[in-house]
Amino acid sequence: MRTVDIKDYASYVGITMLMKGLTVSPLKLQKILYYEQAWHMVGFGRENQLFDCAPQAWVNGPVYPEIYHIYKDMVPxxxxxLKMRNFVADGDDPAVKEKLLLDKMGLEKEEIALTERVIMLYGSRTQxxxxxxxxxxxPWSEKREGLMPYDYSCVEISLDTMHDYYKQRYDRNRGKIR
Structure with missing residues (x-):
């Protein structure tokens, strides 16, 4: 598997969430991207991360700075x-844009299905x-250790820790439903 462009993926997630009637803010989008990356590595192997960047342990949770800079000024x-116009040009059909992004990213059916599950699991929650x-x-708390709650930090969250933490959760929960 290959990584996808995080900007395309963020647009895809934003469009998909809005089409499902879910709210999305710049802050919430960051958390959804974080969980998408984590669960993608659990589902497809640590070596198959979704994007080639790691989130940073900011005050309000995991943040991908590139995405932060894109969406930070789109709303007060x-x-x-965020609104559909923040992801789709005026006059364009969101469903067509969503399909174009999927085609561009080349996600497999299983990856799309996992994306949908993560959106439904976390997207209905508030930011x-x-x-x-x-x-x-x-994953976030270990990188904030020793910092005051509002201390700035750009320390990257470990992708290995993300994978291991959520894989343990998955394995533990899977054992409960057998």
Whole structure:
């Protein structure tokens, strides 16, 4: 498997969430991308990360700086909701744009299905719920160790830790439903 362009993937996720009636803010988009990367590595192997960059352990949770800089000025605040026009040009059909992005990224059926599951699992949560969730999990918290709650940090979250942490969760939960 190959990595995809995180900008294309962020647009795809934003369009998909809005088409499903889910809200998306710049902050929430960051958390969804983080979980997409984590669960992709669990589903397809650590060596098969979704994008070739790691999130950083910012104050409000995992952040991909490249995506932050794209969406930060599209709405008055990071918690304000993005609209379809933030992902699709005026007059363009969102479903067509979504399909074009899928074709460009070359995602396999299994990858698309996993993307959908992650969106449905995390996309219905509020951004504050997602912040609290990421703060309670090892990948982000280990990189914030020793910092005050509002200390700036651009330390990258370990992709190995992301994979191992969520793989353990998956294995533990899979054992419960057998």
């Amino acid at each position: 605040g990071m918690c304000d909701h 504050n719920q997602l912040i609290l969730l990421t703060h309670s999990e090892k």
